[in-house]
Amino acid sequence: GNEVKIKPGQQLHIVNQLYPYTVQFKEDPNGSHSIPKRPRESASEDRESKREAQVVKAAKQTEEVSVSASHGEAKRESAGHWSQGLKTSMQDPNMQVYKDDKVVVIKDKYPKARHHWLVLPWQSIPSLKALCEEHCDLVKHMQRVADQMVQQCPDSSSLRFRTGYHAIPSMSHVHLHVISQDFDSPCLKNKKHWNSFTTDYFIESHDVIQMLETNGRVTVKEGTSELLKLPLRCHMCCKDLPTIPALKEHLKSHFPR
DNA sequence: GTTCTAGAAC
DNA sequence: GTTCTAGAAC
Numbered sequence: 219g220n221e222v223k224i225k226p227g228q229q230l231h232i233v234n235q236l237y238p239y240t241v242q243f244k245e246d247p248n249g250s251h252s253i254p255k256r257p258r259e260s261a262s263e264d265r266e267s268k269r270e271a272q273v274v275k276a277a278k279q280t281e282e283v284s285v286s287a288s289h290g291e292a293k294r295e296s297a298g299h300w301s302q303g304l305k306t307s308m309q310d311p312n313m314q315v316y317k318d319d320k321v322v323v324i325k326d327k328y329p330k331a332r333h334h335w336l337v338l339p340w341q342s343i344p345s346l347k348a349l350c351e352e353h354c355d356l357v358k359h360m361q362r363v364a365d366q367m368v369q370q371c372p373d374s375s376s377l378r379f380r381t382g383y384h385a386i387p388s389m390s391h392v393h394l395h396v397i398s399q400d401f402d403s404p405c406l407k408n409k410k411h412w413n414s415f416t417t418d419y420f421i422e423s424h425d426v427i428q429m430l431e432t433n434g435r436v437t438v439k440e441g442t443s444e445l446l447k448l449p450l451r452c453h454m455c456c457k458d459l460p461t462i463p464a465l466k467e468h469l470k471s472h473f474p475r
Numbered sequence: 476g477t478t479c480t481a482g483a484a485c
Numbered sequence: 486g487t488t489c490t491a492g493a494a495c
Contacts, residue, residue: 300476328476388476407477408490461489478494485488 303327304391308338316367320359323367323396328405330397330415333371333379337364337394344390346383346426351434354427361423364396373398377473382422384414385438394423399453400473408462410446416453417445 295301307313308322315335316323326334337360343349349357364381368374378399387393397415406412413419419442429436450459454472459465 303476405477410491463489479492481490481492483488483490485486 301388301390304336304338304389304393305342308391316363318363320356321363323363326395326397330403330406330411331399331401332377332403333373333396333398334403335364335367335396337367337396338391343392345387345392346385346421346436346438349392349426349430349436351430354430357423357427357430360394361427364394364423367396371398380415380420380422382420383426385419385421385442395420401453401469402473402475406462406466409448409450412450412462412465413446413448416451417448418442419445 297305304324307324307327310324313324314322315325319340321337321339323335323337326336339356339360341356343353361381368379368381371377371379379396380399381394381396383392383394395415401412401415418439421436421438426436450462450465451457452459452465452468452472454469457468459468
């Protein structure tokens with residue numbers, strides 16, 4: 219979010235009791251500054267390069283302080299914002315499970331099924347709306363790479379996979395989901411998660427390619443965002459389930475371990 | 476995108 | 486009383 223540059227050795231005055239603070243040392247000559255981060259930050263959030271030692275302090279809201287809380291939301295949409303996270307992850311060699319001259323594949327940081335990858339082009343394309351006929355070959359290549367990911371998966375014979383895009387993604391940088399259809403994951407937590415992969419909110423890669431070939435554009439139907447609020451329905455047998463926990467219990471009958 | 480949590484739903 | 490969802494996050 220909002221950072222203030224502080225040099226090693228510089229004094230840091232604690233201002234108030236309202237906000238968390240984070241101090242990051244981009245250069246760390248002796249590598250001795252690391253202390254554990256807050257427990258609620260996920261492990262996959264911490265894949266910084268080894269020489270970027272971090273200091274993160276404070277745990278409870280009322281005990282937290284900030285060095286950078288007073289400038290409002292000036293950096294809301296810039297590099298450090300959560301919506302730009304894929305641009306960072308895709309550059310991290312530790313996250314890359316495949317790459318070539320056109321695309322890179324990473325594992326989804328919060329997988330919604332037993333297998334869940336993202337195929338991203340190196341070229342910066344914000345979203346489906348930015349796609350045009352010039353991207354046709356690229357998008358077809360993304361689909362081929364997605365198919366390769368499925369083929370190399372040891373569970374590909376027992377699990378069905380789908381490859382497609384969210385109609386209205388939260389994260390910037392166009393990304394092709396490759397996801398097994400068990401939806402057996404602790405990261406699948408709410409109706410939006412479910413409906414984003416099991417309704418027409420999920421646009422098949424082949425449909426995107428077809429739209430590009432026939433229209434030169436990708437169009438999203440009106441009312442697509444409302445699909446996220448549909449009742450929970452099993453994608454295998456169309457049974458309606460009242461809650462997420464009930465749905466998860468039901469899915470076990472289709473996908474025993 | 477996730478986390479957190481108030482209060483709805485049961 | 487507990488489970489679960491849905492909206493704010495400055």
